[in-house]
Amino acid sequence: EAQVTQNPRYLITVTGKKLTVTCSQNMNHEYMSWYRQDPGLGLRQIYYSMNVEVTDKGDVPEGYKVSRKEKRNFPLILESPSPNQTSLYFCASSWRGGQPQHFGDGTRLSIL
Amino acid sequence: SQQGEEDPQALSIQEGENATMNCSYKTSINNLQWYRQNSGRGLVHLILIRSNEREKHSGRLRVTLDTSKKSSSLLITASRAADTASYFCATDGSRGGKLIFGQGTELSVKP
Numbered sequence: 001e002a003q004v005t006q007n008p009r010y011l012i013t014v015t016g017k018k019l020t021v022t023c024s025q026n027m028n029h030e031y032m033s034w035y036r037q038d039p040g041l042g043l044r045q046i047y048y049s050m051n052v053e054v055t056d057k058g059d060v061p062e063g064y065k066v067s068r069k070e071k072r073n074f075p076l077i078l079e080s081p082s083p084n085q086t087s088l089y090f091c092a093s094s095w096r097g098g099q100p101q102h103f104g105d106g107t108r109l110s111i112l
Numbered sequence: 113s114q115q116g117e118e119d120p121q122a123l124s125i126q127e128g129e130n131a132t133m134n135c136s137y138k139t140s141i142n143n144l145q146w147y148r149q150n151s152g153r154g155l156v157h158l159i160l161i162r163s164n165e166r167e168k169h170s171g172r173l174r175v176t177l178d179t180s181k182k183s184s185s186l187l188i189t190a191s192r193a194a195d196t197a198s199y200f201c202a203t204d205g206s207r208g209g210k211l212i213f214g215q216g217t218e219l220s221v222k223p
């Protein structure tokens with residue numbers, strides 16, 4: 001089954017404790033992206049990757065890091081999380097940029 | 113900045129009625145897409161319309177695109193309670209690779 005898998009689905013943690021949200025897709029898609037969703041602000045893109053070893057900033061990249069060492073994986077790293085990063089995060093992939101995206105089920109992060 | 117802006121922000125209708133949502137955008141596009149999101153879940157792609165197309169259908173969905181007005185509309189005909197969800201438009205922006213989402217329209221279909 002074609003899918004984008006995010007882990008964990010829920011996480012409560014404290015300020016400053018490094019965390020990684022993993023994202024994996026099994027569709028051999030070249031393009032992957034991370035979004036955060038906040039009430040009243042819709043989805044905002046954090047980072048995206050057009051292919052392996054190619055990443056670029058989205059609209060809200062501050063406080064986040066990503067890497068794309070393999071085609072299937074695109075982890076999101078919060079080196080020093082802060083409360084304003086409390087949000088619902090989505091990973092998505094598509095065969096090419098600008099094309100229909102498959103979304104994961106989301107990761108709800110709470111930073112205390 | 114948000115490229116796509118949906119209107120209305122919220123819409124409540126009865127089962128069987130049609131629902132129309134609108135999306136406006138600011139820059140030139142290659143395509144415009146509509147997505148659906150059930151409460152707190154991942155978005156699901158509904159339909160893509162290219163910039164050289166004016167109308168597209170998929171089942172009970174009808175999408176129109178007016179590039180001169182930089183706007184699109186999504187029509188759901190004969191709505192069902194199961195159509196209750198948030199609907200987002202997304203445009204591919206001015207740089208390849210970026211998909212820019214609007215803030216969405218929250219649709220409630222009452223049985």
